[in-house]
Amino acid sequence: MSDRDSDKMRVGGVISGRIESKVFDGLHPVHLEVNNESYMHNVPAGAESHFRLLIVSEQFEGKSSVQRHQAVYAILADEVRNDIHALGLQTLTPSEWQADQERNESPECLGGSETET
Numbered sequence: 001m002s003d004r005d006s007d008k009m010r011v012g013g014v015i016s017g018r019i020e021s022k023v024f025d026g027l028h029p030v031h032l033e034v035n036n037e038s039y040m041h042n043v044p045a046g047a048e049s050h051f052r053l054l055i056v057s058e059q060f061e062g063k064s065s066v067q068r069h070q071a072v073y074a075i076l077a078d079e080v081r082n083d084i085h086a087l088g089l090q091t092l093t094p095s096e097w098q099a100d101q102e103r104n105e106s107p108e109c110l111g112g113s114e115t116e117t
Helices: 003-010 014-027 065-075 077-082 094-104
Strands: 031-036 050-056 086-092
Touching (some): 086 094
């Protein structure tokens, strides 16, 4: 992804703002990413129709993936019905998020180098 594409993804619009506000109010996430991926599709410039959300919330504890997604869809029902064409969801508990972060970390250097003798 180019810097230009990355900037497009981060630009917040009206729909992005409503999504963020409603998810914060409804799920009180410890981490939330709202990515507008509309620029990757055949839509007019500045469109807000394709989103990917990463939501980390304690309210997901003990719930299946389907139940988590249903909770998000209930919160965003108006947007899904009227504005959003595609919505990708990654819904995690804080402990799942932490485990995911640890899996993605680079291992610590154990020392050693080709220049050492």
